[in-house]
Amino acid sequence: MKDKLTKAFKNSVYEPNQDLEGLIWSSIIKRDKRNAQFKLWAFGLVGVASLAGLVPTFKILFTDLTRSGFYEYFSLIFSDTGSIISYWKELAFSLAESLPIISIISVLSLLFVCFLSIKYIMKQINRDQLISSLTLSI
Amino acid sequence: MPQESDEEIIILYKNGEEEAFRDLVNRYTTPLYNFTARLASKNDASDIVQETFIKVWKNINRFDPKKAGFKTWIFTIARNTTTDFLRKKKSILFTDLEKEIDEDVISFAENIPDESLLPDATLQKLEDSEFLNKTLEKLRINYREVLILHYQEEMTFEEIGRVLDKPLNTVKSQHRRALIELRKIIE
Amino acid sequence: MEHDIKKIFESKVSFRILFGIGIAIVALLIFSLGVIVGFHKASYGHAWEENYERNFGFMPGRLPLDNFPNASGAIGKIIKITLPTIIVEDRNNTEKVILIKDDTQIQEMREQITINDLRIDDFVVVIGTPNAQGQIEAKLIRVMPIGI
Numbered sequence: 306m307k308d309k310l311t312k313a314f315k316n317s318v319y320e321p322n323q324d325l326e327g328l329i330w331s332s333i334i335k336r337d338k339r340n341a342q343f344k345l346w347a348f349g350l351v352g353v354a355s356l357a358g359l360v361p362t363f364k365i366l367f368t369d370l371t372r373s374g375f376y377e378y379f380s381l382i383f384s385d386t387g388s389i390i391s392y393w394k395e396l397a398f399s400l401a402e403s404l405p406i407i408s409i410i411s412v413l414s415l416l417f418v419c420f421l422s423i424k425y426i427m428k429q430i431n432r433d434q435l436i437s438s439l440t441l442s443i
Numbered sequence: 444m445p446q447e448s449d450e451e452i453i454i455l456y457k458n459g460e461e462e463a464f465r466d467l468v469n470r471y472t473t474p475l476y477n478f479t480a481r482l483a484s485k486n487d488a489s490d491i492v493q494e495t496f497i498k499v500w501k502n503i504n505r506f507d508p509k510k511a512g513f514k515t516w517i518f519t520i521a522r523n524t525t526t527d528f529l530r531k532k533k534s535i536l537f538t539d540l541e542k543e544i545d546e547d548v549i550s551f552a553e554n555i556p557d558e559s560l561l562p563d564a565t566l567q568k569l570e571d572s573e574f575l576n577k578t579l580e581k582l583r584i585n586y587r588e589v590l591i592l593h594y595q596e597e598m599t600f601e602e603i604g605r606v607l608d609k610p611l612n613t614v615k616s617q618h619r620r621a622l623i624e625l626r627k628i629i630e
Numbered sequence: 631m632e633h634d635i636k637k638i639f640e641s642k643v644s645f646r647i648l649f650g651i652g653i654a655i656v657a658l659l660i661f662s663l664g665v666i667v668g669f670h671k672a673s674y675g676h677a678w679e680e681n682y683e684r685n686f687g688f689m690p691g692r693l694p695l696d697n698f699p700n701a702s703g704a705i706g707k708i709i710k711i712t713l714p715t716i717i718v719e720d721r722n723n724t725e726k727v728i729l730i731k732d733d734t735q736i737q738e739m740r741e742q743i744t745i746n747d748l749r750i751d752d753f754v755v756v757i758g759t760p761n762a763q764g765q766i767e768a769k770l771i772r773v774m775p776i777g778i
Contacts, residue, residue: 306559307594309566314594317572317579321476325489329468329496336497337461374705374721377755377774384772388735392769395757398702401667439461 331440338436345429352422355415362411369405378403449513453503464503467513468496474596475521481591482525482584491528495521511605518592519606560622565629581628586621593618674701674760678726681764685727686717699724701760708752713745715765718754727765728756738773748773 370376378399382389389396447455447466455463475495480488498520506516561569569575579587585607592598592606604614675698678685704726710717714730730736736743748754753775758768 306561306566310561310569311594311597313566313569313572313575314591316570317575318473318595319477319480319485319488319576321472321489321492325476325492326469326472328489329472329493330465332493333464333468333497333500336500372721374700374703374755377705378703378757381755381757381770381772384737384740388770392757395702395759395769398667398670399700399757401663402671402700402702435461 334436334440338433338440341429341432341436345426345433348422348425348429352419352426355419355422359412359415359419362408362415366405366408366412369408373403373405375400375403375405450508453506453508453513456503464500467499467517471496471514471517475517477595478518478588478591479521479525481579481587482522483529487528487532491521491525494528495524498524512602514596515598515602515605518596518598519608522588522606560619561626565626568629578625578628582621582624585617586624589614589618590621590625668698670760671698671701674764674766675699677760677762677764679764685764686725699726701766703755703757704728704766705755706753708748708750708754711748711750716748718756726756728758728771729761729765729767730771731767734758734768734771736771736773739775743773 378396381396449467449470452463452466456467472492475492476488479491479495483491495517499517502520506513511519569578579590582590588607589603592603593600598606600611600614600618603609603618604611607614609617678699699720699722704718704720706718706720706726708716709719709725716728716730718726718728720726730745734745736745736748738747748771752773755772755774756766756768757770758766761767
């Protein structure tokens, strides 16, 4: 019974329009392209914003490094290396205490966001090119 | 040259071969169209199939071959998409139909094994595709889908259970009732 | 059984667990470092406040501290010399008492100088260890040209 029924069902398949497959594929391509372009713009904006933010943040970092005395403590390393080795612990504490942590975190965070954005922008550009080539082949 | 399996195509797609997904579209458009056309209508089937493929494409990274085969997965999405579509159109709900059980029909066929539920004469009538299609239209939706998946798509009852999100025994009994009702309609 | 154990250890889950543990270790190490430096600063800050009148001879209405001062050094101008201590006005206008001991090295650029060569308004960089009296026991004092 099963074989006969299977044969009967297989002979009664509803066939779709010939262009349905093409229609489905082109709608997927369209969505993919739209997604890629949206992501490109989004990452582009984020990247530009983070890049713009880096300028004042770097300025603040340099100011903070100067104000905190980090440069002066750091310069001691090059002044008399022999005696510095004896007081490495105190020097290490001085350097650690004078680190402008917040400024450093701000700069690193923005750099991170900036590099991540650039990475994703390149990815989206490649994707966009690939989708364009697929669109031509439809 | 042997055809690539669904899972192989997906791996190719995930590795950057965008065109590979097109093979899946070509492979499953007709089966999905046929399935959804029988649950909804031919007019709506194209839209439902399109939506199904878009969902599959969006969620392809969630597909886990260890949990179920791709065919089972795509038919599950198609079935759910059809249900949502029909619900939006305020058409018949699958759950409403399941409440109706024809006790007389069940008791009549109680002792007949599944394999013998449809006599040869009935099977011969069903060989006429137009007749089969018209008969299927008269069948309840939940019976229809079991028969389509089992005989047209050659899925096992376990796979059908996953598609319909029903236990194996429920699928088996639904299959049995489907054949009984089919016979009742023909006779 | 052996194969199963191998499978577990090679799985993604075990890698994620290891990675998570690694991150936790690094985070805790960095946190510990922060606590050590913070404690160091806080101890000195507390001692500095407690001994303010004793060190500077008067008690202001409100102590000029919006943050704990650096405990292991001072950078600024010498504003008072009362050997064996000197008072340095730090960058954020905090006055620090520097205790010069026998083993303190005093340099002007690369040349060794003596305690008597220190003058008021000399710009110095000091590294040392804080003591319980709110002073910094200098290990190295370097006189720098003004403007640095």
